[in-house]
Amino acid sequence: MPTEKCFDQAPPFPEDVPKLSIPSISLLNLQNGDSETTKEMYEACQVDGFFILDLSESHEGEILLQNAEQMFELAGEVFALGSEILETFAYQPPHDLTGYKSTGKLKTDDGKLDLIEMYNINQDDMVGNSPPRRNPDPIQRHRENIKEFIHLCHSVVTIIQHRLEEQLGLEPDQLSSLNSLHDQSDTSVRLLRTQTQTVTKENLIALGGHTDIGTITLLFNVVGGLQVLPANKENLPANWRYIRPQPNCAIVNIGDTTVEWTGGVLRSSLHRVIKPPGEQAHAVRQSVAYLVRPCQSASMSRLVGGIVPSLQYGERDETRSVKEWAAWRSRQVISGELKPQSRGGILRRPV
């Protein structure tokens, strides 16, 4: 659905709401190693932790868009099964997020419960890194499409990481090898849906403020509702800014694991989903996310090299395993026990 066709079917995004201004980065330019584009992307990853990735004009990008559209159709089929069937595939947090999460399982910032349904498809299952899992029928029937979507998303993530490695002065593959497609990880394709909102409250929170735990996220949206808390702004209702979904584009954001690895040079920003703005509030909101997690064998320790700051006296390196660390982070998100906040974003000039 992220093509023009899908945007034409949805009500328009209103002009008069506060938006975060983030750059639109051409995938083709990143593929060609264009230095201006690379610098612009690096800066966005430091300042906002978010940027728009324009997939048009790139051959792989165009195929990815078609695949993402198929994932939107798959989401429609999966959620149409209804909660009774989907509950038989319920997720098991915090250790296994694969499967269905009904609404009302997570706390939102206003102390209420979330309004978003999710289905997480496990990458290892789809690419054959682990024995096949039991999945709802539409997922089983579309295994090949999902696998292709994963391969394309993964190669786009690898291009982004290669450009970041150059800017950070790291070795080629120093970042990207930590989320290899062929090693087990908790990487997933997440299908999300929020029903039409009948409640009049403008800032009704569907998914509470959080940072993504993994390395990087590619997000496909058509209907608005995603908001980011800009850097150096207090978490007050007036400070949140919308990210306007754009046709032929993905939204990219940096996750907490990359902040750990880069010693805080890159930033993972607090984001949330609220009731879609303006006329869009009457639309069912679907999105598709590719959430990259590090391989289980990777370390959470800070990378050594380039402009990544070395540990200072008194600072301790992260020694928990990838699994332990992620379970600890997601427990925080689920229980709301620790207030989630943006992390990283120490300004450092690229090499």
Ligand SMILES: O=C(O)CCC(=O)C(=O)O
């Ligand atoms: O649906 C969206 O636009 C955002 C979803 C999100 O932030 C997430 O799944 O982590």
Ligand SMILES: [Fe+2]
């Ligand atoms: Fe997120």
